Amino acid sequence: MVEEITKGKLEEQEFSINMGPQHPSTHGVLRMMLKLKGETVKEVKPQLGYIHRGIEKMCEKLTYQQIIHLTDRLDYMSANILNEAVCLTVEDALQVEVPERVQYIRTIMGELNRIASHQLWWCAFGMDLGALTTFFYGLRDREKILDIFEETIGARLLLSYNVPGGLMNDIHPNFQKKVKEFITYFRKKLPEYDALLTGNPIMQQRTKGIGMLTKEQAIAYGVSGPSGRGSGFSCDVRIHQPYSAYSKADFKEILYHEGDTFARYKVRIDEMWESMNIIEQLIDNIPEGNYTAKMKPVIKLPVGEYYTRVEAVRGEFGVYIVSDGNKTPYRVKFRSPNFSNLSALDLMAREQKIADLIAIGGSMDYVIPDMDR
Amino acid sequence: MRSIINYLKEIFGAVAALFKGMRVTGYYFFHPKEIVTQQYPENRATLTMFDRFKGEVIMPHNENNEHKCTACGICEMNCPNGSIEIISEMKVNEEGKKKKVLSKHIYHLGMCTFCNLCVKTCPSNALAMGQDFEHAVFDRSKLNKVLNKPGSVLMKGTE
Numbered sequence: 270m271v272e273e274i275t276k277g278k279l280e281e282q283e284f285s286i287n288m289g290p291q292h293p294s295t296h297g298v299l300r301m302m303l304k305l306k307g308e309t310v311k312e313v314k315p316q317l318g319y320i321h322r323g324i325e326k327m328c329e330k331l332t333y334q335q336i337i338h339l340t341d342r343l344d345y346m347s348a349n350i351l352n353e354a355v356c357l358t359v360e361d362a363l364q365v366e367v368p369e370r371v372q373y374i375r376t377i378m379g380e381l382n383r384i385a386s387h388q389l390w391w392c393a394f395g396m397d398l399g400a401l402t403t404f405f406y407g408l409r410d411r412e413k414i415l416d417i418f419e420e421t422i423g424a425r426l427l428l429s430y431n432v433p434g435g436l437m438n439d440i441h442p443n444f445q446k447k448v449k450e451f452i453t454y455f456r457k458k459l460p461e462y463d464a465l466l467t468g469n470p471i472m473q474q475r476t477k478g479i480g481m482l483t484k485e486q487a488i489a490y491g492v493s494g495p496s497g498r499g500s501g502f503s504c505d506v507r508i509h510q511p512y513s514a515y516s517k518a519d520f521k522e523i524l525y526h527e528g529d530t531f532a533r534y535k536v537r538i539d540e541m542w543e544s545m546n547i548i549e550q551l552i553d554n555i556p557e558g559n560y561t562a563k564m565k566p567v568i569k570l571p572v573g574e575y576y577t578r579v580e581a582v583r584g585e586f587g588v589y590i591v592s593d594g595n596k597t598p599y600r601v602k603f604r605s606p607n608f609s610n611l612s613a614l615d616l617m618a619r620e621q622k623i624a625d626l627i628a629i630g631g632s633m634d635y636v637i638p639d640m641d642r
Numbered sequence: 643m644r645s646i647i648n649y650l651k652e653i654f655g656a657v658a659a660l661f662k663g664m665r666v667t668g669y670y671f672f673h674p675k676e677i678v679t680q681q682y683p684e685n686r687a688t689l690t691m692f693d694r695f696k697g698e699v700i701m702p703h704n705e706n707n708e709h710k711c712t713a714c715g716i717c718e719m720n721c722p723n724g725s726i727e728i729i730s731e732m733k734v735n736e737e738g739k740k741k742k743v744l745s746k747h748i749y750h751l752g753m754c755t756f757c758n759l760c761v762k763t764c765p766s767n768a769l770a771m772g773q774d775f776e777h778a779v780f781d782r783s784k785l786n787k788v789l790n791k792p793g794s795v796l797m798k799g800t801e
C-alpha cells in the first residue's frame with residue numbers, strides 16, 4: 270500500500286501551492302496559486318486584493334490637485350510619469366497650454382524616473398536569479414538620481430512634482446549641472462552592468478528561451494512597455510503619440526523580437542541608454558519661462574469624459590476621468606500596465622520550472638500596488 | 643570527440659565570463675574610495691539635507707514669537723488626508739473689529755503624505771517644510787503637533 274503511493278500515484282499527482290502573499294521574490298504582496306507537477310508549473314492563478322486601497326474611489330472625493338499625490342502610490346517607481354498623466358488629462362480638458370519650460374522639465378524628470386526604475390529593476394532581477402552583487406551596484410547609481418530629485422523636489426520616491434498647469438516649484442539652480450554629471454557618470458557605469466550580469470553564462474542559460482511570449486499573444490493580452498517590446502510589439506506611446514517634449518527629442522524605440530526573458534532584459538538595458546540620449550538632447554535647451562501656467566485655485570473640469578495615455582516605466586498608463594462639472598471628478602479609472610502584464614504570466618510560465626517563474630516575474634518587473642489599486 | 647571539445651569550451655567560456663564579472667567587483671575591492679556608503683548615524687553632526695527636503699510641515703516664527711497664520715483654514719481644506727486642524731477663536735482687536743485669531747494649528751505628522759499642498763496654497767506663506775527626518779517616537783500621540791508656539795501672535799501687517 271505505502272509502496273504503491275510512493276511509487277505510483279504521488280509522482281503523478283498535481284498539487285497546489287501558494288506563492289506569496291509574503292514571498293520575497295514576488296516583489297510585494299502578490300499571491301500566486303500554483304498548480305505544480307513536480308517542479309513543473311502547470312498553472313498560475315494570481316490573486317489580488319492584498320494591497321487594495323480603493324484609490325480610484327478615493328479620487329472621487331478629492332480635488333484634481335489632491336489626486337496627484339495618490340497617483341504616486343500606484344506605480345511608485347514611475348511616480349513622476351503618473352503624476353504627469355493626470356496633469357495632462359486635466360490640462361487637456363481645460364484646454365490649458367502649459368509653458369514649454371514645463372514640458373521640457375517634465376520630460377527630463379520622467380526619463381530620470383525611468384532610468385532610476387530600470388536600475389532598481391536590474392538590482393531586483395539579479396537578486397531573483399541569485400546574484401546579490403547586482404543589488405549594490407544598481408542602488409549605488411540610483412542614489413545619484415534620487416539626490417537630483419531630492420534637491421529639486423524635496424522627495425526621493427513619491428515625488429508629487431507635477432501639478433495641473435505646471436510644476437510644484439522651479440528646478441533647482443544646480444539641476445542641469447547635476448543631471449549632466451550624472452549622464453557622464455552613468456555612461457561609464459552602465460557597461461559594468463553588462464560585465465556583471467548580461468554576459469554571465471548562468472544568467473543567460475536561465476533566461477534565454479524561458480517565458481516565451483509571441484507578438485500576437487502580447488497584443489492579445491495587452492502586454493505593453495518593455496515587456497511587450499521584448500516580443501516585438503511596437504507600443505511606445507512616446508513614439509506613437511508624443512506628449513510633452515518627446516517630439517523635440519530624437520530617439521528610437523527599442524524592439525527585440527525573441528519574446529523570451531532575455532529579450533525583455535535587453536530592452537530595459539537598452540532603454541537606459543536611450544533615456545540618457547533623450548535627456549542629453551533636452552537638458553541644455555530648457556527654455557526660459559514660467560514654471561506653471563495660470564490656473565484657477567479651484568479647478569472644475571467641463572462636463573465630459575477625458576482620456577490620456579502616457580508611457581510609464583512598465584507600459585502604457587491611461588487616465589480616464591468622467592467629470593460632471595464639479596470640483597471633484599465623478600469617476601476616475603486608471604489603466605495600469607502591470608495589471609495587463611500580469612494576465613500574461615500564466616501563459617508564459619506554463620510548462621516551465623518553478624525557478625523560471627521567478628525569472629519571468631522579474632523580467633516583467635511587477636509593481637504590485639499598481640495592479641491592485 | 644567534438645561534443646567533448648564543445649563541452650570543455652563551454653566550461654572555459656563560462657569561467658572566463660565569471661572572471662569578467664569578478665574584475666568589476668575586484669576593482670571596487672581595491673578602490674574603496676569610490677564606494678559611496680554614508681555612515682549614518684555616525685555622520686549625524688555633519689549631515690545636511692537639501693533645503694527643499696520635505697521632512698515635516700513647520701510654521702516659522704520670528705524672534706518676537708510671531709507667526710503669519712491668519713487662521714483662514716485654506717490649508718486644512720486643501721490637505722488631502724485631513725492632517726491639519728485649525729482651531730480658532732473670535733477676538734475683538736484694538737479697532738473694535740471682530741477677527742478670527744488662531745489658537746491652535748494642529749498638524750498630524752503621522753497622517754501627512756508630504757504633498758506640499760498646504761505650504762503651496764497658504765495665502766500668507768505661514769507654512770514651510772522642515773528638514774528634520776528623524777520622526778520615530780515611542781508614542782503615536784507625540785506625532786500630533788501644535789505648530790504655533792505657545793504665546794505666539796500674528797505678525798503685524800499680515801492680513
Ligand code: SF4
Pocket residue numbers: 710711712713714715716717718728763764765766767768769
Ligand atoms: S497656515 Fe496659512 S492657509 Fe493655513 S490657516 Fe494659517 S494662514 Fe490659512
Ligand code: SF4
Pocket residue numbers: 699720721722723724725726753754755756757758759760761
Ligand atoms: S503636506 Fe500635504 S498631507 Fe501634509 S499636511 Fe500639508 S497638505 Fe496635508
